[in-house]
Amino acid sequence: DGRTVAALAAIAERGAPWRGPAGAGGHHNAGGAGGAGVGDGVDDAVGRLPATPIIRRMWDCEGPTDAYHLSMAVRVPSDARPEHLIAALQALTDRHDALRMRQTGDRQQRSLEIMEPGSVRVADCFTHQAVRIAGEAEWVPALAEASFRHQAELDPASGRTLQAVWLDPGPERPGRLLILLHHLVVDGVSWRFLLPDLARAHEAVAAGRRPELRAPATSYRRWARHLVEEAVEPVREKELEMWARTFDAKRPTLGxxxxxxxxxxxxxxxxxxxxxxxxDTATLLAVPGALGVDLRDVLYASFAVAYARWRGEPDTGVLVDLQAHGREFLADGVDPSATVGWFTAQFPLVLDPGGITDEQLATSGAALTEAAARVGAQLAALPDNGIGYGLLRYLNPRTAPLLAALGDPQISLNYLGRFQVGERSALWTPTGEAGSAMGGGADLGTPLERTLTLTVAVEDRERGARLAARWIWPSGVLADDHAAELAERWSGVLRRYAAHARAARA
Structure with a gap:
């Protein structure tokens, strides 16, 4: 609309102080808190709560989202009993309040509520399915079929954010517990707390004891209410100009x-x-020690280098949508580090590794190291790992329409980190039989947010660690061979990093 960055910043500076949840400036009830008492300092985990930026983003989706979920399949003991699994999952649901979240209202006036412990009956969300498994490879189609069938039973409006399916091959071998959780209530980091708690709860139940699971320091509801306050802090509003400048970058249409x-x-x-x-993955994991740069920065710099070559353009910067875990320490007494919920912080950033010639790519470890260091510096310059963008885009009524008018990047990059994919003898660990440690899915009618999405994780498997990359694009916008070429170029740059790391260690 022709607004300059300076004008956007000036609007934020002269705006009157704003009180209360962000109910203005959008078609949702952005706060959704009603009389929640934002900032009263009491960590009451139950009741209505405001939507966080990432949930507001989901609500902006024009299509269905009821089946939008993350999933994991874990090995369970061969002598597991359904009543023990149900009791362990019940303890998990009663302890982690986000798992009892309910989404109410229609598209124009949605709100959220955390229900009381015990209000979600896991027995109603649990399926015991006998399966015939002749070989390990047969788990793959069995899990895929169960996942597709049971995602349709997720219903956030009624508080059904969990579906658990015990695929039971009999007492001769460990079965699989497939856990589907609506994305509304969980993110990738949350599984790091959920699976150990589930194992502890099952051990207690099987031994005839009552499960005792430690409560997180801060409830999800308190965190959500704190974000409403944080979004209108003057120091946070000063970030507006920085985020707006991000969109000054040249943005040629992808596809x-x-x-x-x-x-x-x-x-x-x-x-x-x-x-x-x-x-190659083992060598790539040695890059931080050999070259002194972070693995995340190597992955992102490699994409930017590959993307510039793929497009054949001199501009080395690429505007992307990045994700961070979002569990930032924003105030004394608010510690979300071990809280289950959807905390993801999404933000735009121009990744610019600088120009690298073909000769440097092939022979110069110093040039590649500098490229990763440049990208790392660009990420490090973001306050609080980028959480402010979502706060200003979705929870601040003055800045929200300004940032929304700038649009979104066409590319999404997401490095999930490192996951342990269990050995065949390890119980309560992700099996990875669906192709990756963490699965997920959505309604077939859900619109794609980005023209290209790249999700990366390091998976520690029996034979060693593997860097797993998943590329997604719409068939009518980007040709399959073009996407495959970009993926191969990215892998090629990563292999060059690995080669230089080997040389540096030698």
Whole structure:
């Protein structure tokens, strides 16, 4: 709309102080807190709560989201009993309040509520399914079929954010417990707390004891209410100019046309799974020690280098949408580090590794190290790991429309970190039999948010660690061979980093 960055910043500076939840400036009840008493200092985990930025983002989706979920399949003991599994899952649900979240209202006036412990009956969300498994490979289709069938039973409006399926092959071998959780209540980090708690709860139940699970320091409801206050802090509003400048970068259209939410949905999505072999992954994991740069920065710099070559353009910067864990320490007494919920912070950033010639790519470890260091510096310059963008975009009524008018990047990058995919003998660990440690899915009619999405994780498996990459794009916008070429270029740059790390260690 022609507004300059300086004008945007000036509007934020002269705006009157704002009180209360962000109910203005959007078609949702952004606060949704009613009489929640924002900032009263009491950590009351139960009751209505405001939507966080990432949930507001989901609500902006024009299509269905009831089946939007994350999942994991874990090995359970061969002598497991359904009543023990149900009791362990019940203890988990009663302890972690986000798992009792309910989404109420219609598209124009949605709100959230954390229900009392015991209000979610896990027995109603649990399925005991006998399966015939002749070989380990047969788990893959069995889990895929169960996941697809039971995601349709998720219903956030009624508080059904959990579906658990025990695939029971009999007493001769460990079964699989498939856990589907609506994304509304969980993120990738949350599984690091949920699975150990589930194992402890089952051990107690099987021994005839009452499960005792430690409560997190801060409830999800308190965190959500704190974000409402944080979004209008003057120091946070000063970030507006920085975020607006991000969109000054040149943004050539990726693909043949812009996304159309009516046609570019999950049903039209194409996916490419491209793993880095164990040998290359092992060397890549040694890059931080050998070259002195972070693995995340290497992954992102490699994408930017590959993208510039793929497009054949001199501009080395690429505007992307990044994700961080979002569990930031923003105030004394508010510690979300061990809280279950959807905390993800999404933010735009121009990744600019600088120019690298073909000769430097092939021979110069110093040039690649500098590229990763540049990207690392760009990430490090963001206050609180980028959480402020979502606060200003979704929870501040003055800045929200200004940032919304700037649009969104066409590319999403997400490094999930490192996951332990259990050995065949390890119980209560992700099996990875669905192709990755953590699965997920959505309604087929859900619009795709980005023209290209790259999700990366390091998975520690029996034969060694593998870098697993998942590329997703709409078939009507980006040609399959073009996406595959970009994926191969990215893998090629990563292999060059690995080669330089080997040389540095030698």
């Amino acid at each position: 043949t046309r812009p996304l159309d939410p009516r046609t570019d949905t999950m049903s039209s999505a194409r996916m490419l799974l491209k793993d880095l072999p164990e040998e």
